[in-house]
Amino acid sequence: MTCAEAEQLLDSFVDAELPGSMLLEVARHAGSCPACDQAVREMTTLRESVERVVRRQVEGVDLSGVWPAVERRIGRSGTRGVWRHVPRQLPVWGAVAALAAGALLWLRTPQPETVRVTHARPNQAVIERLVSSEGARVGIMKDRKYGTTLIMVSAPGEDTGQ
Amino acid sequence: MKHQAARVVLIGLSAATVVLLAMAPVAHALSVQVTTVQASLEGPSDAQLLPFRPRLRRLVGYRAFRVIRVESRPCIWRTQEAFVIPGGRLLHVLPKGMREQAVVMQVQLLEGLRSLVDTDVRLQNRGVMLFGVDPERGPADGVLIIMLKAEE
Numbered sequence: 001m002t003c004a005e006a007e008q009l010l011d012s013f014v015d016a017e018l019p020g021s022m023l024l025e026v027a028r029h030a031g032s033c034p035a036c037d038q039a040v041r042e043m044t045t046l047r048e049s050v051e052r053v054v055r056r057q058v059e060g061v062d063l064s065g066v067w068p069a070v071e072r073r074i075g076r077s078g079t080r081g082v083w084r085h086v087p088r089q090l091p092v093w094g095a096v097a098a099l100a101a102g103a104l105l106w107l108r109t110p111q112p113e114t115v116r117v118t119h120a121r122p123n124q125a126v127i128e129r130l131v132s133s134e135g136a137r138v139g140i141m142k143d144r145k146y147g148t149t150l151i152m153v154s155a156p157g158e159d160t161g162q
Numbered sequence: 163m164k165h166q167a168a169r170v171v172l173i174g175l176s177a178a179t180v181v182l183l184a185m186a187p188v189a190h191a192l193s194v195q196v197t198t199v200q201a202s203l204e205g206p207s208d209a210q211l212l213p214f215r216p217r218l219r220r221l222v223g224y225r226a227f228r229v230i231r232v233e234s235r236p237c238i239w240r241t242q243e244a245f246v247i248p249g250g251r252l253l254h255v256l257p258k259g260m261r262e263q264a265v266v267m268q269v270q271l272l273e274g275l276r277s278l279v280d281t282d283v284r285l286q287n288r289g290v291m292l293f294g295v296d297p298e299r300g301p302a303d304g305v306l307i308i309m310l311k312a313e314e
Contacts, residue, residue, distance in 0.1 A: 011219050043220065050223035054203060096176055125291040126264070129282040136278050143217045150221045150307075153271065153278045154296035 001029040006036050007145075014043045125149040191236030192257045192265060195311040196245040198231040202304035214290075214309070222294055222305050247308060250274055251295070257312065263287050265312040271295070288313045 006029045012018045013026040030037045124147040132138040136155040142148070199211065201224035207215055211227045218227055230248055237243045237257050245253040254270040264284040271278045271293055278295070285291050290311045297303035 008216075011216050011225075015225055046220070046223040047225075051203070099176060124264075124286050124289060126284040127281055128266075128284060129280075131277075131280045133277050133279075138279060141221050143220055146217050148217050148221065148290060148292060149283075150292040150294055151279060151281065152222075152294040152296070155273065155276075155278050 001025050003029075003033060003036055006030065006033070007039070010036065010039055010043060014040060014047060127151070191238060193234065193313045194237045194243065194245075194255055194257070195232070195234040195309075195313075196247075196253055196255075197229060197233075197309040197311075198247055199307040199309060200228045200230050200304055201307055202226045202228075218292075218307065221292065222307065224304060227307070247271075247295075247306070249295075249306065251278075253293070253308060253310070255310070255312075258282075260287070260314060264289075265314060267312065269293075269310065271308070285310070285312050 006026055009018060009022065009026050013023060013030075016023065018026065030040050127140060127149070130138065130140075130151070132153070133155065136153055138154075139152040141150040141152060143150075199218070201218065201222050203224055203226065205226040205228070207225075207227045208229050210229060211218070215227060219225060231246070233245050235243065237255060239257055239259065242254055242256040245255065247253055250273060252272045254268075254272065256268040256270075258266045258268065260266070261284060264286050266282070266284050268280070268282050270280045279293070283291065288311070290309055293308040293310065295306040295308070297305065
């Protein structure tokens with residue numbers, strides 16, 4: 001098994017979703033390949049830390065506010081507005097004027113700025129500026145293989161976060 | 163006779179306008195796709211997300227991913243578009259231009275009137291970037307992931 005083949009299977013390997021023979025093959029490869037072994041360790045650590053945080057969260061759940069919240073929602077859903085008056089006819093000249101205005105807008109539509117060609121990595125995103133709201137925690141993560149960028153926002157509600 | 167000719171001219175003008183308007187999005191638009199995904203610890207993943215699953219797993223640590231909303235539409239350069247995100251949120255996208263084969267845009271994630279994040283990014287043409295929103299009640303509820311794709 002090559003690293004490229006193993007890499008496709010590492011997620012399922014960590015989750016033990018592979019058939020026995022494949023599990024064994026990936027394990028053998030990881031045993032002899034430091035890079036894949038490291039990837040497995042990183043993924044296992046990440047999974048364990050998420051599970052640990054979730055377990056702690058679930059243990060501390062207070063369900064006393066659930067039913068009052070459900071009742072409030074039910075009360076609110078009955079008061080939603082509906083569309084009542086939809087115009088059925090538009091004057092012809094009004095339509096023509098709108099079309100003409102649209103054409104004028106189209107003619108004045110701004111063009112993109114300068115185009116310069118260089119080599120590029122797929123999914124690579126460069127953050128040039130980032131502002132977060134007060135009380136919000138923001139983290140930027142990047143996937144090494146694909147270059148995919150994730151901006152993670154953790155924002156407590158306004159009543160608790162300020 | 164004169165009246166009839168005027169009517170023909172008017173119809174012709176209207177038809178030309180309609181054609182121009184139909185061409186407008188094709189000629190000047192950037193295609194932006196916003197996919198909202200619910201990540202959770204357990205459960206099945208949607209087939210359309212399978213190509214993204216490895217990187218989603220590595221970035222957020224959850225293992226099940228379900229699409230809860232997809233919205234794709236053309237955006238005009240230097241014109242802000244608002245994409246609805248479940249949970250009372252909005253993603254404002256303002257494409258500014260192309261630079262080094264990348265789409266330069268301002269992206270703002272709003273929760274009600276509150277701006278959670280306001281950022282300027284350069285995203286490779288046809289590339290995907292992600293925004294993750296931690297749930298209010300903690301990680302047991304999973305994470306909301308917003309996949310933003312831009313294509314000139």
